[in-house]
Amino acid sequence: xASSNSSAIRRTGPMMVIEQMRRAVVIAVVATxxxxxxxxxxxxxxxxxxxxxxxxxxxxxxxxxxxxxxxYLDEHGRAQCCVHIAPxxxxxxxxxxxxxxxxxxxxxxxxxxxxxxxENRKPLLGPVLxxxxxxxxxxxxxxxxxxxxxxxxxxxxxxxxxxxFTLKDEGTSVVNxxxxxxxxxxxxxxx
Amino acid sequence: MPLxxxxxxxxxxxxxxxxxxxxxxxxxxxxxxxxxxxAGASYTIAATLRPPERAYLMHWSYRxxxxxxxxxQVPAMTGVNIDWVHKRPNGSYDETASRSAANAMTTxxxxxxxxxxxxxxxxxxxxxxxxSWSGTLRIRNAQGQEVSIGSTPRSxxxxxxxxxxxxxxxxxxxxxxxxxxxxGH
Numbered sequence: 001x002a003s004s005n006s007s008a009i010r011r012t013g014p015m016m017v018i019e020q021m022r023r024a025v026v027i028a029v030v031a032t033x034x035x036x037x038x039x040x041x042x043x044x045x046x047x048x049x050x051x052x053x054x055x056x057x058x059x060x061x062x063x064x065x066x067x068x069x070x071x072y073l074d075e076h077g078r079a080q081c082c083v084h085i086a087p088x089x090x091x092x093x094x095x096x097x098x099x100x101x102x103x104x105x106x107x108x109x110x111x112x113x114x115x116x117x118x119e120n121r122k123p124l125l126g127p128v129l130x131x132x133x134x135x136x137x138x139x140x141x142x143x144x145x146x147x148x149x150x151x152x153x154x155x156x157x158x159x160x161x162x163x164x165f166t167l168k169d170e171g172t173s174v175v176n177x178x179x180x181x182x183x184x185x186x187x188x189x190x191x
Numbered sequence: 192m193p194l195x196x197x198x199x200x201x202x203x204x205x206x207x208x209x210x211x212x213x214x215x216x217x218x219x220x221x222x223x224x225x226x227x228x229x230a231g232a233s234y235t236i237a238a239t240l241r242p243p244e245r246a247y248l249m250h251w252s253y254r255x256x257x258x259x260x261x262x263x264q265v266p267a268m269t270g271v272n273i274d275w276v277h278k279r280p281n282g283s284y285d286e287t288a289s290r291s292a293a294n295a296m297t298t299x300x301x302x303x304x305x306x307x308x309x310x311x312x313x314x315x316x317x318x319x320x321x322x323s324w325s326g327t328l329r330i331r332n333a334q335g336q337e338v339s340i341g342s343t344p345r346s347x348x349x350x351x352x353x354x355x356x357x358x359x360x361x362x363x364x365x366x367x368x369x370x371x372x373x374x375g376h
Contacts, residue, residue, distance in 0.1 A: 049301075050301025050302075050303065051301070075303075122298065123297060123298055123300075123301045123302055123303050124303070125303040158304055159366040159367045160310070160364060160366065160367050160370065160376070161310075161312075161319070161367050161370060162366075162367050162368075163303075163304075164366075179367075179368060181237075181319070181367070181368075181369060182303070182304065183205070183238070183301070184241065184246070184249055184300075184302070184306045184307075185241070185246070185306060185307040185310035185312060185313070186304045186305060186306060186307055187305070187307060188366070190366060
């Protein structure tokens with residue numbers, strides 16, 4: 001049962017390594033036992049990140065692209081239009097994990113690496129909004145998202161080598177977090 | 192000296208080999224991985240050594256492309272013969288071409304935040320890996336004692352496993368799920 005592919009992937013393309021890691025550790029931290037974060041219940045459907053051949057979407061479970069253009073939040077918390085995400089089947093699995101730091105339960109979410117196209121070639125890392133979600137009170141630290149009667153505060157910060165998105169529902173206080181490894185080291189901004 | 196540009200991105204790749212790590216941490220990690228394997232756990236290593244040369248190229252290309260740093264002021268790094276300053280045919284400084292080349296590098300690297308010049312990875316003292324197992328993990332710590340881990344998650348986020356890793360000198364950085372190092376940074 002024990003296995004390792006470390007020797008087999010001794011050196012690979014830099015972006016490939018990053019993508020392999022992201023596949024495994026894009027996670028959602030759920031501070032209650034309400035259930036696994038699901039695209040139907042959240043104002044975001046996943047996170048865009050640079051990929052080997054352009055941006056890719058790391059999607060939450062349950063979300064399927066219908067090919068419609070999707071808005072995303074830029075680094076200033078502004079909703080930008082748009083990315084076109086190719087309809088692709090979801091792959092991956094969910095795994096329950098314990099988060100000693102946050103005191104809640106962690107879930108490895110299912111992911112989908114759906115190809116994304118857009119005109120701007122600048123590397124992009126940001127959440128993609130569910131249809132009908134509007135933004136308020138924007139700043140570089142995040143934005144308030146309104147989805148029907150629900151409001152959530154979405155913020156982002158950097159860890160030593162990743163980005164953490166925190167989504168707090170203002171009504172239920174449920175906190176979801178998404179972590180995305182960058183594949184390089186940065187100065188942490190998370191407190 | 193070769194000019195800056197996207198062709199540099201393929202050089203100095205991140206390693207996934209334990210053998211590229213600094214000796215002490217390599218030994219610690221190999222012992223921990225052997226214990227994991229003996230206990231029936233699986234692991235996949237995504238990163239070990241991030242060459243300092245790669246960090247240098249990522250950092251300064253980002254500064255020039257995204258932070259308006261003057262490419263003529265970029266410090267040299269021994270062993271990396273890159274020329275950040277592009278020139279016109281008449282020999283004068285070409286700022287547009289210099290920044291465009293740096294921008295091509297950040298795009299190819301996929302850099303979104305300013306990369307650090309140094310880290311435990313550039314020092315060969317860190318590893319990014321994913322761990323998993325089924326059922327209860329019965330693993331020996333560095334003192335040879337068997338530790339039964341029935342708690343969840345069955346992954347590198349398990350705090351009981353963090354204690355076992357620490358006994359080998361492989362310390363978890365909780366804020367970054369894949370990351371372990373010799374001192375938890």
